[in-house]
Amino acid sequence: MISMVLRRIGNAVAVMVAVAFVAFMIFQFLGDPVQLMLNEQASQAERDALRIRLGLDQNFVMQFMLFITRALHGDFGISYRNQQDVMSLIAERFPATLELVLVSTIIALSIGIPLGVYAAIRKGSPIARLLTMFSMIGVSIPSFVIGILLILIFAVQLNWLPAFGRGDVVHFGSWTTGLLTPSGRSALVMPALSLALFQISFIMRLVTAEMLEVLRTDYVKFARARGLPNRLVHFRHALRNCLMPVVTMTGMMIGDLIAFALVTETVFQWPGMGQLFVQAVMFIDMPVMAAYLMIVSAMFVTINTIVDLIYLWVDPRLRQAGAARGYHAH
Amino acid sequence: MNSLTKLSLPGLGIMAALMLPLAASATADELRWGASRDIDSLDPYSYGSTFTISTLNHVYEGLVRYDDQLKIEPALATSWDDISPGVRRFHLRQGVKFHDGAPFTADDVIASLTRVSDPKSPLRGNLPAYQGAEKIDDYTVDIKVTENYPLILNDLTNILIFDKEWLVANNATAPTDVGAGIEGYATTHANGTGPFKVVSRKPDAETVFEANKEWWDKPRHNIDRIVFTPISSPATAVAALLSGQIDYMERAPLQDIPRLKQSPGIQVLAGNELRTVFFLFNRADKLVASDTGDKNPFNDAKVREALYRAIDIDLLQKKVMRGLSRNTGSMVAPAIPGYVPELDERIGHDPEKAKALLAEAGYKEGFSFTFVCDNNVYVNEEEICQAVSSMWSRIGLKPNLDTAPTSIQTVKFESGKFDVGILGWANEPMIDSYSILVQVAHSKTGTSGVFNWGGWKDAEVDQLIDSASKELDREKRLALQSKALMKLKQNVDFLPLHQQPMAWALGPNVKSVVQLSDNKSRHWLTVLNK
Numbered sequence: 001m002i003s004m005v006l007r008r009i010g011n012a013v014a015v016m017v018a019v020a021f022v023a024f025m026i027f028q029f030l031g032d033p034v035q036l037m038l039n040e041q042a043s044q045a046e047r048d049a050l051r052i053r054l055g056l057d058q059n060f061v062m063q064f065m066l067f068i069t070r071a072l073h074g075d076f077g078i079s080y081r082n083q084q085d086v087m088s089l090i091a092e093r094f095p096a097t098l099e100l101v102l103v104s105t106i107i108a109l110s111i112g113i114p115l116g117v118y119a120a121i122r123k124g125s126p127i128a129r130l131l132t133m134f135s136m137i138g139v140s141i142p143s144f145v146i147g148i149l150l151i152l153i154f155a156v157q158l159n160w161l162p163a164f165g166r167g168d169v170v171h172f173g174s175w176t177t178g179l180l181t182p183s184g185r186s187a188l189v190m191p192a193l194s195l196a197l198f199q200i201s202f203i204m205r206l207v208t209a210e211m212l213e214v215l216r217t218d219y220v221k222f223a224r225a226r227g228l229p230n231r232l233v234h235f236r237h238a239l240r241n242c243l244m245p246v247v248t249m250t251g252m253m254i255g256d257l258i259a260f261a262l263v264t265e266t267v268f269q270w271p272g273m274g275q276l277f278v279q280a281v282m283f284i285d286m287p288v289m290a291a292y293l294m295i296v297s298a299m300f301v302t303i304n305t306i307v308d309l310i311y312l313w314v315d316p317r318l319r320q321a322g323a324a325r326g327y328h329a330h
Numbered sequence: 331m332n333s334l335t336k337l338s339l340p341g342l343g344i345m346a347a348l349m350l351p352l353a354a355s356a357t358a359d360e361l362r363w364g365a366s367r368d369i370d371s372l373d374p375y376s377y378g379s380t381f382t383i384s385t386l387n388h389v390y391e392g393l394v395r396y397d398d399q400l401k402i403e404p405a406l407a408t409s410w411d412d413i414s415p416g417v418r419r420f421h422l423r424q425g426v427k428f429h430d431g432a433p434f435t436a437d438d439v440i441a442s443l444t445r446v447s448d449p450k451s452p453l454r455g456n457l458p459a460y461q462g463a464e465k466i467d468d469y470t471v472d473i474k475v476t477e478n479y480p481l482i483l484n485d486l487t488n489i490l491i492f493d494k495e496w497l498v499a500n501n502a503t504a505p506t507d508v509g510a511g512i513e514g515y516a517t518t519h520a521n522g523t524g525p526f527k528v529v530s531r532k533p534d535a536e537t538v539f540e541a542n543k544e545w546w547d548k549p550r551h552n553i554d555r556i557v558f559t560p561i562s563s564p565a566t567a568v569a570a571l572l573s574g575q576i577d578y579m580e581r582a583p584l585q586d587i588p589r590l591k592q593s594p595g596i597q598v599l600a601g602n603e604l605r606t607v608f609f610l611f612n613r614a615d616k617l618v619a620s621d622t623g624d625k626n627p628f629n630d631a632k633v634r635e636a637l638y639r640a641i642d643i644d645l646l647q648k649k650v651m652r653g654l655s656r657n658t659g660s661m662v663a664p665a666i667p668g669y670v671p672e673l674d675e676r677i678g679h680d681p682e683k684a685k686a687l688l689a690e691a692g693y694k695e696g697f698s699f700t701f702v703c704d705n706n707v708y709v710n711e712e713e714i715c716q717a718v719s720s721m722w723s724r725i726g727l728k729p730n731l732d733t734a735p736t737s738i739q740t741v742k743f744e745s746g747k748f749d750v751g752i753l754g755w756a757n758e759p760m761i762d763s764y765s766i767l768v769q770v771a772h773s774k775t776g777t778s779g780v781f782n783w784g785g786w787k788d789a790e791v792d793q794l795i796d797s798a799s800k801e802l803d804r805e806k807r808l809a810l811q812s813k814a815l816m817k818l819k820q821n822v823d824f825l826p827l828h829q830q831p832m833a834w835a836l837g838p839n840v841k842s843v844v845q846l847s848d849n850k851s852r853h854w855l856t857v858l859n860k
Binding site: 033035050093156162164 | 379452508511517573737780
């Protein structure tokens with residue numbers, strides 16, 4: 001167990017260094033931040049001087065080495081655009097993104113799983129078919145389209161919900177939450193829904209497929225033969241055995257959503273990390289982009305590890321195999 | 331991102347027509363501003379952004395400012411006179427207080443000028459002729475500039491004044507240094523003399539301003555609070571305006587203007603900006619990507635004229651710009667000093683003549699070239715370039731359109747890797763045609779010609795600009811500048827298209843705003859319905 005965790009940490013560091021290297025290679029093609037940082041009136045000498053002060057006259061290997069050296073000291077620099085410490089900028093926005101992602105994941109799980117089960121056990125019924133069709137639409141429509149539609153209906157036409165922003169937030173030290181104020185909660189509804197729609201459809205389809213598989217197995221037949229009530233068979237015996245892939249995918253998806261909630265965040269002007277990253281790309285704010293990518297890759301690696309550990313917990317077979325020869329994830 | 335931000339809202343007009351009566355949730359004396367972008371910082375000297383400076387102008391003020399006719403008027407300085415060709419004496423306004431209560435004196439002016447002209451300041455270029463400043467007494471300052479430099483007042487409209495004691499107390503006398511990774515107190519705090527104070531700021535979410543009751547000037551506004559919220563998706567901002575969640579947006583999308591106008595209670599103020607959009611040519615010995623071999627056809631004025639004549643500007647104006655741009659033959663807008671009406675006349679649209687000119691120049695079959703455009707700087711920029719590309723194809727040319735975000739294209743422009751390119755110039759913050767002449771039209775010599783991307787050079791134009799830079803008599807100087815602009819026009823050095831449109835939208839709570847062609851929001855002149 002300990003050796004597995006250690007090996008994982010080693011992998012994580014290697015992955016992050018690789019990500020940083022690739023990121024710096026890509027930065028070379030993003031263009032020139034100096035152009036944006038200075039006013040139209042700035043002279044060529046001023047432009048060159050700034051480029052040198054930022055270290056942009058160096059080739060990307062040198063820039064990369066400098067970044068790594070600084071990062072090892074915990075220094076990710078300050079944003080070109082906001083002129084603030086990159087880590088505190090990201091930390092400031094992290095609660096907003098996490099709150100959005102967690103709420104939409106909870107919505108997705110609590111709607112997606114029951115619907116998935118229903119579609120499996122009532123397979124072929126009109127309602128189940130309708131659900132399958134909707135799930136198809138749900139995975140196909142991009143979330144910004146959903147976002148705009150929601151805004152048109154609930155903000156413009158009905159005037160029930162705010163079209164943008166996060167409402168009032170409550171501070172707990174450096175953490176902020178909108179869940180405790182009425183305006184914060186109403187601001188969360190539309191972004192969370194538009195982010196959750198894909199997840200709902202996805203989880204539902206996953207659960208349906210797995211359930212159909214499990215319902216055909218012998219032990220379910222035996223359970224039925226023993227005369228157990230359907231509710232028990234479906235939810236205790238069948239569903240529990242479907243949950244492994246759901247756990248994996250939800251875990252992966254949380255990572256995905258934190259990293260890529262940026263479209264939803266842009267549509268709703270949600271002050272999260274995605275918004276920050278989009279702005280950073282537009283302004284070629286390299287310190288922010290680099291730090292963001294590092295954090296996201298760290299998060300992915302961590303989530304993968306946690307998912308593996310949950311696997312061990314959910315599936316006893318892996319525990320034994322893991323003890324015998326050191327468990328290795330896919 | 332771009333496809334997202336350009337998303338239009340089909341059906342929004344219908345929705346708006348069906349809309350329920352708005353619930354007025356704002357108090358009557360609050361202005362909720364849905365801005366197209368956030369300010370970069372609370373420190374006006376931190377990033378070369380006109381938008382940030384003009385927004386922070388609500389909090390900080392300069393020695394002089396533009397009035398509602400775009401003429402320079404006294405602000406923190408009450409009067410000024412020339413002591414010698416290189417020294418301007420400014421008499422400062424007495425009794426002005428910063429938001430923290432400290433009095434405004436000559437020391438504050440010196441500290442601010444020192445800060446903005448620091449070698450590390452990104453806004454140093456806004457004060458190009460500055461040589462130093464000297465305190466004469468508490469309310470008199472001498473500013474030294476390059477001899478006979480005529481535009482110091484224009485430059486000073488954008489140099490916002492800090493309180494010296496506040497800068498010293500918070501260790502912020504030097505600008506923030508991004509290179510060294512040092513943060514600055516002024517990035518997150520503000521203390522100016524202006525009509526509004528900063529109450530709170532959450533980057534990318536909300537910045538709240540409150541009226542400064544102690545302001546030295548008699549307020550024309552009746553606002554108590556401004557809630558400034560950046561909404562980067564135009565579709566969301568339009569929805570927020572229609573649903574009464576914001577009162578003002580300074581960048582209404584062109585395609586939504588007809589729908590906004592039909593909505594009850596919403597006013598749209600459309601006009602033309604100072605920014606003129608034009609095409610420019612690579613004038614090196616040979617082109618970057620062309621089938622013309624070792625020759626550069628653009629060094630022949632006939633070829634340039636052919637490209638000019640191929641552009642159907644009326645069609646462009648009607649279809650691409652939705653009838654909102656102002657066609658022009660001039661490189662500067664009418665409000666820019668140096669403009670004369672003769673400049674404005676365009677060379678007529680005449681595809682046949684264009685073909686004949688190409689044939690005369692020896693390119694009967696046309697030729698290929700690369701046409702570099704950004705897609706996120708000017709209004710409907712990508713569409714402009716696409717439309718013009720096809721117009722050029724119609725006279726037999728083979729333009730290869732290359733569009734990408736400006737950060738990528740600028741690198742190509744600066745390294746001369748383009749054959750035809752696009753540029754827009756507003757002459758900000760100077761509001762004088764000297765800006766475009768020295769930065770764009772002048773050959774690359776010394777500090778001039780930073781935007782001379784194609785290496786064009788005309789000795790006569792250079793000489794006219796150089797003389798203008800030392801001419802203190804305004805009329806004489808503007809005559810020189812007009813002459814230089816006229817010369818560029820005769821040479822067909824550039825292909826001007828239009829002054830681009832701007833559109834502001836106001837909700838029912840706003841009675842009036844002052845919209846000038848510099849497209850800056852000035853809410854100290856805004857009146858709300860009470």
